[in-house]
Amino acid sequence: MLALQRSGRKAEALRSYATIRAQLVDELGVEPGADLRGMYESILADDAPAPAAPRQLPPDLPDFTGRADALAALAKPFQVAVVSGPPGVGKSALAVHAAHALRERFPAGQLYLDLDGREPAELLAEALRALGVEAAPPTPRERSALLRSLLAERPMLLLLDDALDAGQVRPLLPGNACSVIVTSRRRITELPGAVQIDLAEPPQDEALSLLDRHRADDVTDLLVDVNLLELVGTDPVGQPRYRLPDLIRHHALERGHDREALSRVLAAWTVTTEHAMARLPTTVFSLTAARAPRWRLPDQTLDRLTADPLGWFEAEHDSLAGAVAVAAEAGLAESAWGLAAAMVPYLDLHCRLDTWQRTHTLALAAARASGDTYGEAAMLRGLAQVALYQDRYDEAAGGFTRSRRLFHELGDVRAEATSICGLGAVSQFSGRQARSLGHFRRALAMFLAADDPHGEAFVRQAIGRVHLRAGELAQASESLRQAMRLAQELGDSHREGCVCLQMGNLHGAMSFHRHALDIFESLGDRHCGAYALQSMAGLQVTRGELAPASAALERSLEIFQELGDRSGAASTTQLLGELHRSAGRTVLARDYLKHASELRRDLPVRTSGA
Known part of the structure; x- marks a missing residue:
């Protein structure tokens, strides 16, 4: 109506x-x-409410630079003007700036439409809604006619941004009283009488005037304004995120063979990643590339970026993985494996095993190609840890053994000890408790010699776990007590949670299990949290608290399945079967126990001699 x-x-x-x-x-x-x-x-009564004049132009650029000839052409009366040129040359910035200068000529309003590959019917409906028409006619032809009728009574300025061709523009053109500015990557010559404004790269003096500015945010804003960067949202730590348009990104990569420039970028990534890593709750297996280039941001900036280290890693996860790939492809081996190694504590904490495997595989190849023995050892150790988590025990043992040998030849006692810890874990999970204890005791002596209290706390907790599983409760209690003291002195909350879990199993105390679960959940460590739920459920079953135990086991099973921990899923499924059997649910218990047996059959045969 x-x-x-x-x-x-x-x-x-x-x-x-x-x-x-x-x-x-x-x-x-x-x-x-x-x-x-x-x-x-x-x-x-012929007094239908007049709609408000639409004012849809994007914000103007107060410091718009250059393009004097183009602005002069748009200042003259015209019906249609087409601004064309390659991506990033500043078409939209010019059109918006010129449109703001013309606003007073069009008091009835200004319409802005982002064409970007959209169909005319959709664009016409959007324009009609802006003019107060809620129910647009069904066909594009009727919508176009209605738009012309409305604009004939209310002459406006239209800015049609990023047009594909004349066919997309024609249905949107109003009558003679309006003016239309069209921007397009191609020169649209099929619109009769249109003023053609072809933009090329700005002259050097204009380009210099436009850039780099004394402040980085100024430069970023300008790059966004001229379509050389795109604002895509805000990351988990509240910072704006940008991306390069595809054509510009590909062009930059094609010309990005300047190793010095690339090395500088990677050097900044390395420092920032290591700074964030140092703020994580656990860094026991961290290794660093001592000779990798480093370029340090101002301390205030570094502290602000990594105030929430987990949030920063979450926000930069894809970018960091991409940086490793770029460094490896460019043959910058130390930057590649240094970044990959610095990510390990975060990847471990959040069980990002796919990224861990991918980055370490790329960096390992780069290290070997460049003859970087330390980098090779570091990446072999990291890949062995992933294999351990995925129940590939022979592969894990091989990786830990090779990395240990290389670290020993290089004389790095601490790094060698981390590989020996891996061998201890493989032996323990393979049922070789005595051999496992020997590995862990050897690693403990090396961590003490290297004056590494974080490593000492880890290995004392591991020794306590071995004693506990062997039923040697006094030895387990002593090792866990020492590990707890170290963890608390170091402020290592993650290690404290791991020790609490073992303490709960040792003393049958629910308070330890709950404290461990609280710690893991506060750190976002769902993997260790699943094991805490599993242990807590076992204690609940012995107390006859079957309903909360069943809920805890179901939660842990869901996490194990999501993270791909097959042994964890098998043990939790077994416990669920035993719980339902004790509750008299025979059929349900049989199904769970059968499934647990199938899961265990799918696990690799534990033949490792580690």
């Missing part, structure tokens, strides 16, 4: 009201509502 009335078709608008009123009365037995009746009465 409103569209018909505003386009001068009052009689048709009134007939529309009569039609809808008849339908409402006949089919629903009700009269039209107050809004519809009010519109009918206003049409009768």
Whole structure:
């Protein structure tokens, strides 16, 4: 009704009201509502409310630079002007700046449409909505006609941004009283009488005036304004995120063979990643590339970026993995494996095993190609840890053994000890408790010699776990007590949680299990949290608390399945079967126990001699 009335078709608008009123009365037995009746009465009185003038132009650039000739051409009267040029040359920035200069000529308003590959029918509906037409006609031809009718009474300035071709633009063109600015990557010559403004790269003096500015945020804003960067949102730590348009990114990569420039970028990534890593709750297996280039941001900036280290890693996860790949491809081995190694504590904490495997595989190849023995050892150790988590024990043992040998040849006692810890874990999970204890005791002596209290806390907890599983409760208690003291002195909350878990198993105390679970959940460590749930459920079963135990086991099973921990899933499924059997749910228990048996059959055979 409103569209018909505003386009001068009052009689048709009134007939529309009569039609809808008849339908409402006949089919629903009700009269039209107050809004519809009010519109009918206003049409009768010829005083339908005038819509507010749309003011849709994007923000102007107060420090717009250059393009004097193009601006002069757009300052003259025109019906249609086409601004064309390659991506990033500043078409949209020029069009917006010129449109703001013309606003006073068009008091009825300014419409802005981002064409970007969209269909004319959709664009026409958007324009009509801006003019107050809620229900657009069904066909593009009718929508185009209605748009022209409305704009004939209200001359406006239209900015049609990023047009594909003339066919996309023609349905949007108004009558003679309006002006239209079109931007496009191609020169659109099929619009009769259009003013053609072809933009090329700006002259050197204009380009220099436009850039780099004394402040980085100024430069970033300008790059966004001229479409060399795209703002895509805000990351988990509240910072704006940008990306390069595809064409510009590919062009930059093609020309990005300047190793010095690439090395500088990677050097900044390395320092920032290591700074964030040092703030994580656990860094026991961290290794660093001592000779990798480093470029340090100002301390205040570093501290602000990594104030929430987990949030920073979460935000930069994909970028860091990409940086490793770029460094490896460019043959910058130390930067590649240094970044990959610095990510390990975060990847371990959040069980990002796919990224861990991918980055270490790339960096390992780069280290070997460049003859970087330390980098090779570090990446072999990291890949062995992933294999251990995925129950590939022979592969894990091989990786830990090779990395240990290389670290020993290089004389790095601490790094060698981390590989020996891996061998201890493989032996323990393979059921060789005595051999496991020997590995851990050897690693403990090496961590003590290297004056590494974090490593000492880890290995004392591991020794306590071995004693506990062997039923040697006094030895287990002593080792765990020492590990707890170290963890608390170091402020290593993650290690404290691991020790609490073992303490709970040792003393049968629910308070230890709950404290461990609280720590793991606060750190976002779902993997260790799943083991805490599993242990807590075991204690609940012995107390006869079957309902909460079942819920805890179901939660842990879901996490194990999501993270791909097959042995964890098998043990939890077994416990669920035993729980349902004790509760008299025979059929359900049989299903769980059968599934647990199938899961264990799928696990690799534990033949490792580690």
